[in-house]
Amino acid sequence: MKFIALDLETTGLDPETDAIIEIAAIKFEDGEIIDSFQTLINPGRRIPTIVTQITNITDEMVVDAEAFEIHKKSVEEFIGDLPILGQNIQFDISFLRNAGIKLENLELDTFVLARAIIPNAESYSLEVLTKNLEIDHSSAHRAYDDALASVKLMEKLRLLLLKENSEVLTPITNFLGTQTWSWREFLLQSIEEKDKYKDDLSKLSISSIPESEHGAPHEELDFSTHEVPLKGKKITEGFIDPEKYNFPEKTLVALPGNRTYYFPKKSFKLKYNYLLPERFEALLEKNIKWKEEDIATIIKLIIWFSKTKTCEISELSIYNKEFRILNRINLKENESHEIYDRKLQELEKGNKIYISHTNLLKIINLDLPLNIDVKNLLILDALDFEKSLARNMTTSIGVGDTDDEGEMLFGLLGILFEKFAPANLSFPEIEITEEIQTSEDWARCTATAKSMLETFKEDLSPKLKLLEEVLTAPEKFKLFLLHMNVGDLLLRITPKDIRGLLEKRLWNKFENIIVNDDIIESGSDAFLKRALDLAEFEIKKITTAIPPTFKSFPDLPPVKDRSFTENAVKKIATIAKDHTHTLVIFPSNGSISHFINKLTPHLEENEKPILGQGVSGSSGKIISKISNTGNILFINFEFALELIEIFKDRDFNDFALIFPRLPFMHPENPYMKYIETFYKDGYTAYKQYSMPKARCRTLKLASRYAHTFDDTANFILDSRLG
Numbered sequence: 001m002k003f004i005a006l007d008l009e010t011t012g013l014d015p016e017t018d019a020i021i022e023i024a025a026i027k028f029e030d031g032e033i034i035d036s037f038q039t040l041i042n043p044g045r046r047i048p049t050i051v052t053q054i055t056n057i058t059d060e061m062v063v064d065a066e067a068f069e070i071h072k073k074s075v076e077e078f079i080g081d082l083p084i085l086g087q088n089i090q091f092d093i094s095f096l097r098n099a100g101i102k103l104e105n106l107e108l109d110t111f112v113l114a115r116a117i118i119p120n121a122e123s124y125s126l127e128v129l130t131k132n133l134e135i136d137h138s139s140a141h142r143a144y145d146d147a148l149a150s151v152k153l154m155e156k157l158r159l160l161l162l163k164e165n166s167e168v169l170t171p172i173t174n175f176l177g178t179q180t181w182s183w184r185e186f187l188l189q190s191i192e193e194k195d196k197y198k199d200d201l202s203k204l205s206i207s208s209i210p211e212s213e214h215g216a217p218h219e220e221l222d223f224s225t226h227e228v229p230l231k232g233k234k235i236t237e238g239f240i241d242p243e244k245y246n247f248p249e250k251t252l253v254a255l256p257g258n259r260t261y262y263f264p265k266k267s268f269k270l271k272y273n274y275l276l277p278e279r280f281e282a283l284l285e286k287n288i289k290w291k292e293e294d295i296a297t298i299i300k301l302i303i304w305f306s307k308t309k310t311c312e313i314s315e316l317s318i319y320n321k322e323f324r325i326l327n328r329i330n331l332k333e334n335e336s337h338e339i340y341d342r343k344l345q346e347l348e349k350g351n352k353i354y355i356s357h358t359n360l361l362k363i364i365n366l367d368l369p370l371n372i373d374v375k376n377l378l379i380l381d382a383l384d385f386e387k388s389l390a391r392n393m394t395t396s397i398g399v400g401d402t403d404d405e406g407e408m409l410f411g412l413l414g415i416l417f418e419k420f421a422p423a424n425l426s427f428p429e430i431e432i433t434e435e436i437q438t439s440e441d442w443a444r445c446t447a448t449a450k451s452m453l454e455t456f457k458e459d460l461s462p463k464l465k466l467l468e469e470v471l472t473a474p475e476k477f478k479l480f481l482l483h484m485n486v487g488d489l490l491l492r493i494t495p496k497d498i499r500g501l502l503e504k505r506l507w508n509k510f511e512n513i514i515v516n517d518d519i520i521e522s523g524s525d526a527f528l529k530r531a532l533d534l535a536e537f538e539i540k541k542i543t544t545a546i547p548p549t550f551k552s553f554p555d556l557p558p559v560k561d562r563s564f565t566e567n568a569v570k571k572i573a574t575i576a577k578d579h580t581h582t583l584v585i586f587p588s589n590g591s592i593s594h595f596i597n598k599l600t601p602h603l604e605e606n607e608k609p610i611l612g613q614g615v616s617g618s619s620g621k622i623i624s625k626i627s628n629t630g631n632i633l634f635i636n637f638e639f640a641l642e643l644i645e646i647f648k649d650r651d652f653n654d655f656a657l658i659f660p661r662l663p664f665m666h667p668e669n670p671y672m673k674y675i676e677t678f679y680k681d682g683y684t685a686y687k688q689y690s691m692p693k694a695r696c697r698t699l700k701l702a703s704r705y706a707h708t709f710d711d712t713a714n715f716i717l718d719s720r721l722g
Contacts, residue, residue: 024143123620
């Protein structure tokens, strides 16, 4: 096999606006290097600090290098018409094409191959894969080493596949025989020549491939327990840890999603979380000509079905587009199946059944049956539950939810989006207002939607039933169109009376209810009671939590001042020098890259890794790179809570928690618009809802760290906390 391994380093992620700073191409034939090309490139601009921090390529290193135009012909001739291999190779090729190199070569993406062969990796980044698969990759994020590492990764993935038995390899061979795929010939030839790799397979030694939180379940945790009395409807303050408490009667315990992961055998999931092997086999027998992006998913499922004992989708690491396949083979809400029935029987054996906030809210929003006999409900972390309403009471429907029957509908919705979206749209979402609903464009959309729903007859999924209700009573819902980055369009549906649904479908369904939160300010539960319609609940304090202390900086300008970021990063740099682990915590990922770029020049001889969500890769990649000797992490609130478990396992201490901005909800969020209807005006909503909620989220996070670790310090840069 003859091919080119290619990698670029660039000033950013956009081929239209960013530039190449390094290129490496290695020519292989039959596994041997026969030629290579490597050079630094002068981008004609300064290299962003975050790029230097990742790649170690500085402005001084490229100042005397030549522009890419000088190397263009050499690169073109070196690559020729050979297949091009690399990790996320479309990224590199997009930069070369934008630089004027015409490429129609076969693209071999090791990211796609890894996603197919390792169904539940903790991360599919090159850096994490090479580490977990014990591949030498000493200079990550330098072009030549990354290109070479992608070749080594391909070879290791080949061996991992060939380690499978004929029950896996035969179906893969049969499937690929009818498909067109970039990796088709490589896999078919590898399987056919399996004997050729006997020696390599005998030497294959991988102690374990770390799995994502979606991977194989943790072992059940065992704790000494205490009994929690249940009576009536009440709100408790304090933190009830479900690992440590038993309940006298069968109780449904609702937890934030990352917590339910620790109780896989006791966790209730909705039916669509179960994938049916017989339905997958029937899908394969249809001999469909699958799209390039779907073939990796099919191979992933062939491998996974040979190993899974639960058939739960949570065992897989999934990318959004893979749901196009998964939605075809999962258990439907109107069906019964022995896999699901067996799970329910297991759950019924104990008095404690766990459910994620997400699944509980989907039951409410889509009006699904609970399917288990429980009298009592305990909602832990009410603040997270209320925050989850903003996400889970909005249902997104895409073409993948319609078995491709909705392609015409979503084509029309795309036309409507382009017609009514304002030119200065800062976020790719528009509300389908009453004005739009009276247009001919919307009339065509609704007529097409009704026609599509008729093709499903009585076999409507919960999402499509909701769409049917929207078409029947549109006045009950707020509707939005969201244009995803990848070009997919989503119809987003939010009920107008969220509190009414909570009362009807949740609070009235149980004999006894406890809504719990470790609220640590007197009277700060008022905004929660109003948002969740808990006016009739009794309030009972079970613990007295001591609020954590914060250091603030009166000399800092207000958050909205132009000089705030520059002054804030100086404070962060000073604080980071005095603590082993520094967590800079943001409401969302939007500002993280900007802060990191501004911070780095202020850190002299810093040896701690600076990692940022949305900058340094997935959460799995960030976790894998966290150092025992110290870290500077730029993360959001949710990830900061998740990291408590990671840090606890690694026996970390000495944390500085820095809050540059308070966690306010985006004013255009449909749920925020809903909340504002309870208040006289925007200022009242800010004072009575947004500010108390932001304070509680900040105090809670600091309190959890203080409760779990020694030597924690808290710093507020946002003067609004006061």
